[in-house]
Amino acid sequence: MELRINRRALVGLGVAAALTASSFALLRTDTGSASSHREAPAIAGDPRNDNTDTYAFVSPDKPGTVTLLANWIPFEEPQGGPNFYTFDTKSRYNIKIDNNGDAQPDVTYQWTFRDEDRRGTNTFLYNNGPVTSLNDANLLYRQHYTLKVVTAKGTRTLIQDGIVAPSNVGPASMPDYGTLRAQAVKGLPGGGRTFAGQADDPFFLDLRVFDLLYGGNLSEVGQDTLQGYGVHTLAVQVPAAELALKGDAKRNPVIGVWSTTDKWSPKGYVQVSRLGQALVNEVVVPAGLKDAFNSLPPAKDADIPAVVKRVTDPEVARLLEFIYGIKAPATPRNDLVEIFLTGIAKGNGPIKADLNSQTLNKDAGKLRPSEMLRLNMSIPPSKDPNRLGVLGGDLQGYPNGRRLGDDVVDISLQAMAGAAQTGKLVPGLTDKVDRNDKPFLQSFPYVALPGNVAVNQQK
Template identity: 35%
Template sequence: MITQLKRRSNFRNAIIAASCPLLAVLSAFPAQASSHREAPFITTQPKIDGTDVYAFNSYENGRSGYVTLIANYQPLQDPYGAPEFFKMDPNAIYEIHVDNNGDAREDLTFQFKFQNVLRSIALPIGNQNVPIAFPAAGQVNAPNSASLNVNERFTLNLIRGDRRSGQAAAVSRFGTGATTFDKPVDNIGTKTLPDYAAYAAQHIYPVTIPGCSTPGRMFVGQRREGFAVNVGTIFDLLNVPLSVITDPSKINAAPNPLADKNITSLALEIHKTCLLSTRTSDPVIGVWTTASVRQSQLVNPNPPAGYQTTISYGGAYVQVSRLGMPLVNEVVIGLRDKDRFNSSLPQNDGQFAAYVTNPTLPRVVEIALGLTPGSAAPANLPRQDLVTAFLTGIAGVNRPMTVTPSEMMRLNTSIPAVPFPQQNRLGIIGNVLAGGTDNAGYPNGRRPKDDVVDISLVVAMGGLCVANGNNNAFGFGADCNPGKVPLGATAFKLHDAVDQAVQPFLGGFPYLNTPLPGAQ
């Protein structure tokens, strides 16, 4: 289908001049740093704030047939965030879910639980041993170093079926059978951790996955933030020259405001045969991440000595964070329903359907600019193109054989991975524009290089409808055609002046780069 579309239209020749004021505002649409601080409640709980999900066929040499899943948490980490830095919450559970039959219900859940072990290292001061206040008492070069004042550990269970009532079994270290893993301490600085890359690499574990004959790999720890977006400038009333953000040659004109931040990653690499359904031949999986906390919390006015003893927790786990496709809760879901979306399950996404089929975003832009209604907003209502992008997947690319419309990241595991240098930053859309062969990018999963901000701009303003054309190549329906998209091919020129493709990444697992140190 993609090949037919490329024959039918050469979009590079279809791009026409844009109205600068209009495009300037349009380029502000998704600039919320993916899912960083996207809903009212989660801003109060940064340790369980899911920020980005990546799901892609591994492109590291020698890893053909493997799928990489990454869930990022704890946004906007300053490298110098001493002395506590950014430990994970031991009273929460973090989960990566996989739907492998299209019914919008998890079939596999990878559930992480953390434990912070306090050593309370003490020094002899006079006639007393007094606990130190620092995160380490010397250099750290290996897992579970005796110099660490707090050692972070975690377990991982694979749950088949319902995430709360299904069959659970522990993921273990390949070769040893150990079921508890050490998490690397955050990058305190170069004196404490003189070679952080080598230290962190010792925490890449080969793992045995229950019910899977092929070992996988796992890494959990701090990484350099890989997401790029011109977030500060956008929200300072578009404080950037219009000539920049409407000129495709200036995609990298502005520095990435997130370039000096770190993030915490939960990364798995699993052979695709261990993720797919054994009952069907469907190669498409759906992926999303959630975090949950205990239902009740009691604050102790006189907490005992120890570590994180101020609050006592009880009751069932309640989901408070959810993320699949980037930018959905930021720019699609209405403000009053953002917390509700974070607590909801994919099988119940029908309650949010109007936000997708009848989006407010294009009309809000027209109101802000004083434009005549319909002069910029696509008129193909209900927006079947957005239903396809966000809720079902694209037919012939990443739509399951049978599908319940629901929001999650969908990946076709049968589409070959593309080496990093040849990846198109605009994913499938960029592949069509360039006449290339890269069908392995967003919205068919998401790779670190994929510029989901710019891709989402194209989709929001009807770019997929333009690609669909009058012959209904994407199967959006008769109302999705270029005549009902006022901006037409100009949508393909939109960008936020920050280039995702030039961000530094590793060539292999866990792909996201070494975190920035707190001090050089």
């Protein structure tokens, strides 16, 4: 497909999708939240099943492939022993792909887990000596996983008995944790790769936004309040053709991506968490609908007028006007609906550009508006990525998918202040946290290694 991009329109408006995902963060008073960490009442008490972030991007070192990555278990304190963090053995963890625009999953990567615990009544230790490999006898507790892929053709097992990278206990227990974690990257049939294990939380921001929008005068900025915390990551890197409609990534390059958790109950598996774009449930969906949103598939989104209204008439713009005197853009924000629910395409709304809607796929049917992370796989990786993504003229960045280094908070604040309409940045409107505290890896799975220094000791 020939990609037709109106760069000026996208610089001015395309960032609004990221804004939609994070704008209502300013309405929350719970300062223990970031992205979709603890975003709804029920899941806040069930961290092993809580999605925190979802990422989808063309692999920078393997452009013919796409990396899909999702995180769970927010705010992992590195010194979390003696029972370190684990996936729930009674749940299914999913990364789902819609490639034809009907808001139904066409490809699902699904992980399930089992414990191997040899501690018994003999010891409280996670390991009883230095651990140098995933199969080291000194590692007394480990998790195993099965990875399946579900398509219209049926279910196929990709990994039967993978081993999860253990938590980073410390230098005495794991003297070369980087080598140890690298052993958890496994090959997939067809040339792909997968990873399951602990990582540094890649999301970065200053959570003092909740104190009257950075203190009411932008004095409370510059502190990455997620520094030092970890998450548990599940990731796959696969050829683009495995995700594309009819297996043709050139003819049908756009996919929609979201992750979910299905927890076992007496009624069978029940979806308890869902994550597409950053911050959606936490800060867009009103409190009374948060648990319901976590339980619903994207195909139901358009049937919830209360949520759609929060997109077309976002309250944060009015808060910025009230606190900082920045005039709110006129409503209704139909541009946000296009970016948030349909993807960017000339036929979908006021943005006169084609970027990341499944309607751009030659073989797609009728589009069902829905919230998910949308990625055009035909746009090559940027040689010099801009943290502001589309707002910074980098069409491979958020909201066209999401890379680890995309600064969704600054993008969101600028857009809500009017950059989505004017294409001009508001000077000084930033949380001054421009990057993760740890550099990302240059190869799969890209997420930085988890720390082993207590968060209250971070300098």
